[in-house]
Every structure is written in C-alpha cells, then in structure tokens.
Amino acid sequence: MIIKTLKTKNRAIRNRIKAWKLHRISKKFDKDPLSGQTPNLEMVRSIAILRWDNKLGDAIMCGVFIRALQQFRPDIKVTVISPAFCANWIKKATGCDILLCEKRSQKTALGFKKYQGKFDAVIELGSSFDFKELIALQQLGAAINIGYNKQSHPIFNVNIDSNAVHFKERYLAAAKLFCSEELLTDTTIPVIPFEQQIVLPTLSKYHNIAINFFGSSKYRQFSEVEATKLITRWLQDFPNDHFYFIPVPDKVSTLKNIVKQINNDRVTLISETPSLELTLKLLSKVDLCFTPDTSVVHMASALNTPTLAIYADDPQNLKEWHPLSSQSEVVLNPKAKNNNDRVYVYDFKWQDLKEKRLKFLQE
Template identity: 25%
Template sequence: MNLIDYKKIKSVLIIRIGKIGDIIISSFVFRSLKESNSEIKIELITLKKNKDVLRCNPYLDKVYFINKNIFSLITLFPLCFKKYDLIIDLNDNPSTTSSILLSLLNAQNKVGFNFEKQSKYLTHAIDYPDKNKTHLIERYAYLLSSSGLKINPEIIKPELFVDPQIDKGISEKFSEIKSKHKIVAINISAGAEIRKYPVEKWIKLINSLKSKYSNLKFLILFEPADRTEAELIIQAIDKNYLVTVEGSSFQHFASKIKNSDLLITPDTSAVHIASAFQVPVIALYPNVDWNFVSFAPYRTKFRSIKSSTEEIKNISTEKIESKFENLIQELNW
C-alpha cells in the first residue's frame, strides 16, 4: 500500500456518522489536515444533532448534516458529481451508511478501517486496532498516520470550540464564585438508561461532599429531558451550595463544563468536553471493558469508576467520594 502524500491533497471529504462525543474526539483530525496543508478544503458528513457542536469549528469548510436514514442520504446526491482527492471514513464500526457513501462518492484515495462492509471501497484499508486496549482517539491517529499523515502528537486530544459570547458570560459569572469556592459540575444526563445514576444517590453524594468540604459549590447539568430529575436534586440541596446559570443549548452546556473546576459524569460526551478543556473529571462507567478504555478521559486529571454490572446505578456514593478525595489531593485543593 502506497502512502498518501498529504501535502498534495487539496480536497477532503470526511464521513463521521456519530454522536456528540465522537465528533469531539474526531476534531483533532480536522486540525491535523489543515496543519499538513493550509490550502486543503475539508468537508464533513455527519448527523444533524451535531450541528451545535461544530458551530464554531474553524477548520471545516463545509458540513453536510443528515439524519440516519436512507431518505436523508438522497440529499447528498449532488456530491456524486464531485471528485475529491481524499475521502476519510472515520466510523469506528462496520457501517451500512459508510458503505453506501463510499460506493457512490468519487475520490482518488479512500481511507478507512478494514471492516468487511467498507473495505472493498477503500484504496487504503487500515487494520483495526484492538478496541479493548486502545482509546478511540488513538485509533484515529493510527488510521491517519498509517495512510501517510504526519501528526503533531501535541494535538492528539479531544477538541471543541465554544461560542465566545456564551463563554464570556459564563466565565464572568463563575469567576466571582471561584474566587472563594471550587465549582463541581454534576452532569446527571446520559445517553442510555444503563448509564443513569439514581436521583437519591446524587442527592446523597452532594450532601455528603458539602458536609466534608465547605469550599464547594455544585452546578447541576442536565438535558431538557431530565429536567424533572434535576429539579428533585436541586430542591433537596441547600441553595447556598448551588450555582445556577441560564442557557440550555449544547454550547452553554460545554462552556459550563469548561469553566468548572471539576466534573462528575456518567456520560462520555461530557467526559470528552472536560478532556478538551483539561477539566479534571470523575467518570462513571458500566462494566464494559471496551467502553471503559475507548472513551476514557484523555489528557486531563481524572478518576474512572467501573460498575460491577452493566448499570452505573450500582456504583456506591462512597466509591465516588473516595475517588473525589483522592483526585482533589492530587489537584492540591
């Protein structure tokens, strides 16, 4: 297999049909390509739900947002008449959507992992690293470097760009509080039921932490669908220990994490946001080895806790408290 000369690449189409966290992990790829050749034009195909995640990303020249169904793919039909220098399939699992796109779209080079569904459409089919032993971001770096791209190791990390105006408002509000307190963000939302942590355990954890550490303030983060659970938690906590700030968009959510001192979360998207801004994190995981390794915090101080079962609810509050104490000692709080 001949390596690609990335300095000669002028047009790239990237396929990443993934969730919010997948996009945050993938974003270093966009920067790497631009650093290899400042004149390169980068286009991306991804899901509509990732629109707010990518709103401020400076490295993308065009983004095509689709839904995950065959009818949505029809909107991409005009791309069949384009000829790219390179198509990169970043999907980390065998994908019917990727297979369809790779078969229909034209490029001199097509790079992706050597999955049976996709490999026959690739010019550069890269062997897939063991997902039980490698972080997802390391697999992406391996994919690109194996095809010929030289990557600066310093930029291999989750990356996210937040709206400057939103971030300015939240930063100013938090700065007053942080002059006397540490802000601990508690994200109660998760992408699957097995990742949900019970309301009563959140309340117990927060009350226990505030009784031990008088300098803490807590910020409850949640998606709109979890508002009822969030309100139950907020009602059970002394208001003097809570931080409230307006804004429910993803950009607000990300900026709140960025400006916090520490995050506790069962959701890996929030883990990747914390990693992007080097916010210390305590991450809660189900007992699934590949998930624990692939979506671990990256390049930030952290403690990860794996449940004894596939459900996060079986993690004890005492276990989280112990990891919290251990982490803040490392942080010299």
C-alpha cells in the same frame, strides 16, 4: 425483571437482523472502489469525514484531524458530513466546510448519491459497521475509504494503525497519512469559543465541582431520584464540596427539582439556559468534573479539567473513550451479563467514588 428480560431478547433480535442485512448488502456493495489498485494518498485534495450519527463526542475528536490538516496541509479541503447539532460545534471549533444531512439512516445514506465523486477520500473511523455505513460509502463513491480495523470490508481500501484505539489517536493516525508525524506531536482538541461569550457568577470558596447527570442513552442517565440520593450522600461525606449542575436541554426542570429537594446552599443550577459555551466556561473554572461517559468528558479533556467519570465495565469502550485530562479517574459500573444486557449508570460502589474523589481533593 420480566420487562428487562424482554428488552434484552428484543435487542438480540435487532442485532441479528442488522447482521443479516449487512451480510446481504455486502454482496452487492462491499467492494474495493479501486479494484485492487494501490490507493495514491498523495493525489488526495478533498476529504469528507462521515460524522452522521450526531454524537458530540465523536464530533469533538474529529476536530483533531481537521486542525492538523488546516495547519499542515492547507492544500487539502476537509468537509464534514453531519446533522446540524454536531455541525454547529465543528463549524465553530474549526471553521471547516460542512455538508448538512439528516441523522444516520438508510434513507440518508441513499441521499448521498448527489455527492458521488465529490471527494477523493472519505474517513469513517467507527469501531462498529453496519449496512447503513456501507450504503453511505458506496453512494459517496470516493476512490479511497479510510477506516479502522475494517480489513474484512474491501470497501475500506486504507486502514489506519490498529494500535490507535482511542478516538483522538485514531484521528491523529489518519492525519499521519497526510502529514509528517513530527508535526502532529502538539496537536490539541479544538473547542468552540467560549471565554468572551459567557459570564459566570462568582464560584464558591469551597471545592467547586461541575456535575453532569446525563449521557446519550437512558442507561447512562441518572434519574431524578438517583441523582438526589447521590448528591445528598456526597454533601454529607464531603462538607467542603460545592456542586454546580450543568444544564442539559430537556432536563432543566429535572435539575430544578433536584435542587429544590436537596435545598442546600452548596448545590447550584448554574443556569436555566443550556449552552455548550456555558458548559465549557464552567469546566474551565472548576476543580473537578463529575459525569457519566458522554461528551462532557471530552470537553473536559480538551480543557484538561480534572475528571471523575462513570463508565460501563466495557474494556474496549474504555480504551476508545477514556478521559484524556492529565488528572482523571474512572468509576466502573458492574459488568453486563451479556452483549445484549444493560446496566444503569448509577449502579456503582459509593466507596469507590469516595476513594477516587479523594485523589483530586483533600479536605
């Protein structure tokens, strides 16, 4: 309890430092690049999407914008600025140009100076904003910066519709700045090719469920103990469910231990070699995907796989990142005590999970 309290206090201090840095650097850099002139979007022929946080969920969603412009505005060249991991997905899914960068940091932002003036517009649609993004935009030096709800920051001289809360809708709203709205009604989330690349073993005759235990932070990950408890209880309550664990880099040994401890024919580690193609192929075949709030949700959304996901009790985050599959349910963790508090992903009511699972699969 003491350690948790100290961590909460440290996060609060870090957040105050970030706010102070943003305030200080804003005085120097947070200025309209057109000095109040009206941005001319009709003149835009080169756009950069700043996706430097290396978060795969964001990379998946920005594909909506890229695909729309490739289809309806091929005269505009779209480039994504991203570290290698997400760049690999974006390149395979869309074929667009990539500028590789190191992960988000002040040093990386300052390095963008070599691209100054290369782009007519830069898109950065995140909900939060700190001094690193501000430095990055200033160094890129585009005449137009497109953001979301950033009217308080003059460097963003174009803001998309504030009603576009979910990130897919944000990227569609950005596309509407350059394409006719009527053309975008059927725009889907592009994924990397996987059908021919991967062969799956034959799935069971039971209800087949893809399970992912790991989100992007330690608070969104099941421990080995908690994952074992969850699956053991699930097997007891639902004897017709077969679980296929999605392999995740650096977590394969943990998954093998869970399979060994449970020792049940209805629990399978689908492979000891993680790959995005394997995950997509499995998601395309199963009856249900169960996962924390992470990129697996958005891969399942792109494939319209029925999804049962665990989310923090954070209404804003849920609006921004909820599953988009036509069949989806959400299990909520307890609400955090304050903005600096954290709740672990496995803290939820088992009865809530049972009731929502039954909406997908009847015995």
